[in-house]
Amino acid sequence: MNLRDLRYILAIAEHGQFSRAAEACGISQPTLSVQVRKLEEALGVTLFERGGKSVVPTEACDRLLGHVRGAVAEADAILAVARDLRDPLAGRFRLGIIPTLAPYLLPLVFAPLRAALPALEIEPWEDQTLALLERLRTHQLDAALLATEEDGPDLVGEALFEEPFLAALPPEHRLAGREVVAEAELAQDILVLADGHCLRDQALAACGQAGVLGSTLRSASLSTLLNMVAAGYGTTLIPGLAAGAAQDAGLVLRPLSARAGRCIRIVWRAGFPRRAAVEAVGEVIAARLRPFAEGAAAGAV
């Protein structure tokens, strides 16, 4: 049994005539006759009583017509839904973002994303790198914005922008007067986030692997860390996009002499079929961040 045959039956029932029905189906009348007969034999039921003049549906046909209409309607629904889904730049897009990036990047890119990809419903998901990778691999995310390299051959990524680190100091700090701060100098009284934040490891690495020297703040956000620094508990190293928040907290920011920083990339499963959506999102974000990169380069000169 074939969906095509079911449509044939509906056409005959509607037109009450093989010839017109065949025309409506875009096939020849003999084809329709043969197909209907085959279907009747397959079902073991005579569907139409062929009289010299008219073709009348059998009572058996009447009993079946409801289900036939149902099947054809469901098939049409499949086509309709598929037509809706065809655009890869439409529909839900679950995007993971690390916590040290989300609060500062999202306000910048939400409006451009909605303007460039109006049909794409972006659902942000904020969590640490490992959790995001896990959700990515279990198909709970479509893509993720990370500051680390690709994690394996099953995931692929594309660099979006470079984010320089900045030294964040209390105004009264002895280094606050410098134009530029050396990474190693921060190591002495640096505060870092809890384990699991990629920024913690990268900050410590930038400062020459000061190791256990820095105090670790458990269960704290970058925002809390800024407040701690402002209160004079130490210094820290922040990603460039958090500069605004740091200044609001009353901190002094200084570029780093070795130009330490991190690379933000968008990562997705190698087999993910909506490649176009990933690349469109990446491009919009990268384009939005391009002026910042030029400004930073200019400022560093």
Next chain:
Amino acid sequence: MNLRDLRYILAIAEHGQFSRAAEACGISQPTLSVQVRKLEEALGVTLFERGGKSVVPTEACDRLLGHVRGAVAEADAILAVARDLRDPLAGRFRLGIIPTLAPYLLPLVFAPLRAALPALEIEPWEDQTLALLERLRTHQLDAALLATEEDGPDLVGEALFEEPFLAALPPEHRLAGREVVAEAELAQDILVLADGHCLRDQALAACGQAGVLGSTLRSASLSTLLNMVAAGYGTTLIPGLAAGAAQDAGLVLRPLSARAGRCIRIVWRAGFPRRAAVEAVGEVIAARLRPFAEGAAAGAV
């Protein structure tokens, strides 16, 4: 798009794996791969994300799965209903019967019909010949029991049994003493049914076309006619199966010298597909009536 493809999709969604799904569908794995890819291209939607290890349904696939299940379920329903309908000796069977036959034949044949064709739901429809022919032609009846010849090439019929006419007389009638009554003798004071009853025309014809001689009873049934005769208004000619009712009314019955009678036949549309049901019904009725015919022949000797 094909129902088969939809079943393939369901199998993959269920097994999470092409190989097992192909096995479950009874096809080879390459066939399944090709068909799924074709369907994906036809729909313009990627349905499954093929990873090295596992196959995961796309979100688009999830959105479609409901309709896919619906379509397959309706298709299965078609097959199931068809299986139920396959037996031509099952289901509703609308049988027209003329009024001068129905009350006397039906009590005889109902039980045998139910015994021989338990799945056949016989719906009797009592009306005059012309009305039955009309309903037959408009597919409102499946067959009819008539006492007349076929009405045209679009209808075919088969003789079931011969029903002799009998002279019905009041006990005090001058002909009541005869062993046998001649048809022509009845003509003098015969009562007949209203126009439209085939029995009226046949009775008048049997009596030598006495023409307008006989009184016509409008809007009366054969039962009423018997009561009229019993009350002494005249004589009449009744079909053999009504003998019991006539005797109950106190009438004297006498065979006719010329053996006038009528032939009961079952009539159906030439194109009617449930030929087997018609013939089965006819055979049961004919078999039930066979002892009567033999008895009548024996009695006439």
Next chain:
DNA sequence: GTGACGCATAGATACCGTCTATGGCGGCGG
């Protein structure tokens, strides 16, 4: 009676679903 209309049949053709054989890729164990 004849022409028009409609369904059925027959034979030819092209498409498509299916198979087997094979390749590529990732994971697992020796």
Next chain:
DNA sequence: CCGCCGCCATAGACGGTATCTATGCGTCAC
């Protein structure tokens, strides 16, 4: 580290079948 195994994708061959055109037959109307 290498080879084996499981799984999906691809390629080429084969067979079935849906479709076509041409034709026949029956019915209806003028």
